[in-house]
Amino acid sequence: MAIIRVALDVPVDCLFDYLAPDASITDIGLRVCVPFGKRRTLGIILSVCTDTSVPGNKLKQAERIYRDIPPLPPALLELFKFCNRYYHHPIGQVVMNSIPNRLRQFKLTIDQPSRAFAWVITDKGRLLDATDIPARSRAKRLLLTTLQDNGQIPPEAFKQMSAHNRKLLREFLALDWVTQMPLVPGLPTAQTEPPSPTPEQNAAIAAILADTGMFAPWLLHGITGSGKTEVYLRVTAALLKQQRQVLLLVPEINLTPQLEARFKQRFPETAVVSLHSGLNDNERLQGWLLAQQGKAGIVLGTRLAVFTPLPELGLIVVDEEQDLSFKQQDGLRYSARDLAIYRAKQAGVPIILGSATPSLESYQHALAGHYRLLRLHSRAVSGATLPVIRCIDLRLTKAPEGLTEPLLTALQTALSQQQQSLVFINRRGYAPVLLCKSCGWVAACTRCSSRLVVHLHARQLRCHYCGHQQTVPAACPECGDPDILPFGQGTQRIEAALRSHFPAARILRVDRDSIRRKHAWQSVLDAVQNQQVDILVGTQLLAKGHDFPNLSLVCILNADASLYSTDFRAEEQLFAQLMQVAGRAGRADIPGTVLIQTEFPHHPLYQALSRQNYDSHARTLLRERQLTHFPPFAYQAVLRAEAIVIDSALAFLGKAAKIATACEQFGQIQLFDPVPAPMMRLKGRERAQLLVHAHSRKHLQEFLFDWQQRLHTLAAQKKVRWHLDIDPLML
DNA sequence: AGCACGCCGACT
């Protein structure tokens, strides 16, 4: 009698054994329905064996093994086990959170046709002789010949079809005469000739293609506008020719559709599957299945896509590898970029980490020779030059309403030359503070340690951390003085100020509030492309990825805040962000200018920025990290605790620190003091953290393994929730 | 996570 070991979605780090008379080794990776306590639940078979340590009276029989779709491949199961070990997260939750929702339900996933996909003829269908179909089945014969002639029926055409024809198509699907593929609507459009690569791009492409059959991590460091995407496209083309699949990971930002369109356009014959948060469960499953069956040549997605099964994986690309959104911030706190490296190594394929401002982790790997460094120094569009970057010293220049005279003058010049400008301020709303002048009261959130932001249009105060909203009070709630004033600038206030300075200009504000509407982002892009905008005002949403060809001026306001941050990565991130925003300026043949309003014009960050010198700044930061023994020269984990009151959280961490001394490798690690988290109060709960440092990943892991087990047995965790975060990004 | 069991306060 076979025993199956099953991963279930429970917060206990173990597998559950069941009797399964009909199970064999080929069932590993299949879904299974099992009785669990008083209920039934669905799990994944991780191994099949003949004996178990579970006493016979506890052992139950599995109800049913699902064979409707092929099992998860061994490589993926291996990745799950790695996540389990490395991130110290229960195996069942790793597995079940990484597969599509639909696969976690009891109902079978019979190939349900997807409305969003085209019906494409298979090789089998193509070889059929339509005259073999009896002449009286007129519709059936016609449908087959149509498919053989056109190759596909796009989704729009399917919607027009009669119910009978739709039924026939479903029949064809069951017979494997057709398959469902996501294809570009209106497929064979006039294809524009791809630009010929620059010598730098060619060198990079050649270098990567020289070794495609083995693990090779590449750091593609290319300045904004240098054409990293063209490198991805060319390397992808070569691997698609070898019948391999390409995984492209992107940050969770609005530029996914643009990249998707570009890949679809370049590879009209290839099924491009896009896995992002905008999909419903069915669409996600369909895309996942195409990937798993090897039918999808290109899988493009956000961090969760790193768990997609890809039997023919030949290349992984991580675009904007420095982006923080590759790190999951709850549940299984994985880094999709790091897991992508693991997968590439596991599959023996190249991986390209692309960035204009690589993370210090990746950059250090490149300097140390662990990654191979490729550089694109020049802009891909011939004649395009780098922008000139200047600081405006806020200590010497007045900035009424947050805007200095030289900045307004520059905007006026751009306007008169009919060129577009971008005003970047990383703070949405009207004003970040509402202040009472007579008693010093400040509007604060009751559930978070944050200030409420004034939103003038909505006449509200909003907490940007928990979403709490209230109306703006008419007078100070403390002293009754009606003279309460918004302090500081947000996007809305800057927008208003610009409108009064430039009444004739067409000003468009872009932040999370203004693009909440569906498709709003696309209409912003269209408006900018079609020259319907003179001045863009916005947050970091505007920082990434898009070509704004007529943009000549970028103004950066209020960036200094990050310089006071307690997070040791704040400066690295600010630098990356400002480099990106600055890169928006002067992309085509218009020379660009970047103006930065700052109180610290001599700060090394701004100095490096104005010289556009990523390398020297990154080396400076790395030297600091090395001297202070911080990542990437040390490895970190953080134990976070949250409770109703900070004292319980701190007390728990105190106990945790005490039991740590008895743990394996305690001598090899360094524990910091438990401290309140930077945003101590959040959504009505108070949080504290305890940082662990080590010089060796192995020692840290051994310590954490032991520590975590003891933390579970620490009984007095009443009402204290805790978790471990490995390689934490935000402290 | 669910879902039980279990042992103490206010109700028909």
Next chain:
DNA sequence: GTCGGCGTGCTC
């Protein structure tokens, strides 16, 4: 005398 509060513990 019960209904129900949520603390503790288990689920193959």
